[in-house]
Amino acid sequence: MDIFGISTQALFGQLLIGLINGSFYALLSLGLAVIFGLLNIINFTHGAQYMMGAFVAWLLLNKLGIGYWWALLLAPLAVGATGVAMERLMLSRLYQLDHLYGLLLTFGLALIIQGLFRNEFGSSGLPYRIPEQLTGGQNLGFMFLPNYRAWVIAASLVVCLATWYVIERTKLGAYLRAATENPQLVQAFGVNVPRMITLTYGFGVGLAGLAGVMAAPIYQVNPLMGADLIIVVFAVVVIGGMGSILGSILTGFGLGVVEGLTKVFYPEASNIVIFVIMVIVLLIKPAGLFGTQK
């Protein structure tokens, strides 16, 4: 069966890859948006922290024999813990300054982390095998769906929606949103805002670590796996605008799919299509699809 001269097999195959990439865009841009909301800092280290998540999973498996499912819990915690330390030791000193310094600091930290991992593990990728329970796949008639990929899409959707629920529908989320609007006032009401900021940064970074663990079996574990990805995620964030959690999730998945479709119909443009969309959005709605201009 053909659609516009493209076999459905190829079309759905690329759509699936698009959805997978979209899952990672969504998880990463969600973390960036949550961090930006409270800290007013764009976390350039996000790509490096995603890479750290993948490496922690790899190290757990190869050095300690701890498998994928535990890594799914432990790696985000470990990466989140390093994030908490980073925020306490360094980022917290910059809140009174121009926000650009936060960007510069996190950029420097990303260079350090990526450089150290490259020294230790080299630049070639390390394989991470798919957990036994998720090997194989389903034949859907029109395409073959590997179980692991279905799991990644479902899991990241659940994590994204859970994050949305916590922030938009619970009391904790209400504190968080209030602190985003006016931290002094929330502090005056007796909420420990500095601790909240620290934990929020840890959480956002943990999300990046989680994305890294999920990515490990799909892409190879590589010290530079997050370096170029983070630039695409920045474009995703500009397109979506960071005002809305649901907006970040939708934009992430949507752009992944658009990128996948471009690979089918016009492969030469597939690695710039997101940037082109960013240009169009900037021309039509500079604040981003879901953003509000401050």
Place this chain on the structure above:
Amino acid sequence: MRGQRMAFAVMVAVLALAPLVVYPVFMMKVMCFALFACAFNLLIGFGGLLSFGHAMFLGAGGYASAHAAKVWGLPTELAILFGTGVALVLGYVVGLLAIRRQGIYFAMITLALAQMVYFFALQAPFTGGEDGIQAVPRGRLFGLVDLNQPLAIYGFVMAIFLGGFLLIWRVVHSPFGQVLKAIRENEARAISLGYDADRYKHIAFVISGGVAGLAGATKAIVFQLASLTDVHWTMSGEVVLMTLLGGLGTLFGPVIGAAIIITMQNYLAQLGAWVTVVQGVIFVLCVLAFRRGVIGELGRWLKKSL
């Protein structure tokens, strides 16, 4: 102003005498990057705009002039002019898009657009992909001076660097530069005084892109090579580092910063990925404890604005 004139005289003397002690090719590399950093500093230091994609101008200028000199056989001065022109046009288009958002978004947009230029350079037929454009002829200046002679090329690069530096000096001290600083300090107030802030920012962006393109075009002619390194985001990061280390918003800071970083890269070249680590550490230290930079601290100590 007197302090700046004296500093300028010292800089000219150092550049003129340096080839007696230091390898001239190294000095030419420093001058190309110093000009690049000065262009970048015009935006961040005097306009408060952090462009995280300035490598696109360095790379575009380099590719355009290398292509013009090698494939079209244009004379050297026209090839460099063409490279600068391409960077100016790119600066016009990118500036138009980037100034639509402020602050952190500005940085992310410039970074994303630079990545687009990078992929273009990777795939376009005339850039030579991973190989770049190699063996670019240095040619003769105005058909007279053979630029393959060490002294001639050194003088040529020095003239371009000083010309670009003086242009930026002039811009910073002009009424235009004053308005730019006013916008950096308080954009809303500048607008309420009747200044079209977006237009000023856009013009600054075009000038900065053009001078960065001039640096890239010169670099391509001197090293006879235009390659992907010059358009990659790591290069955009390096120019931020040079400027930050030398001193944001100082005239001479970017020059010193470029000299330090290039020297460091020279000595650490065999250490591979450690260069990245060291650069990251300098970034972190500068942001946490040394925000004025080398020249900023020196100027504070001398009680002069350098």
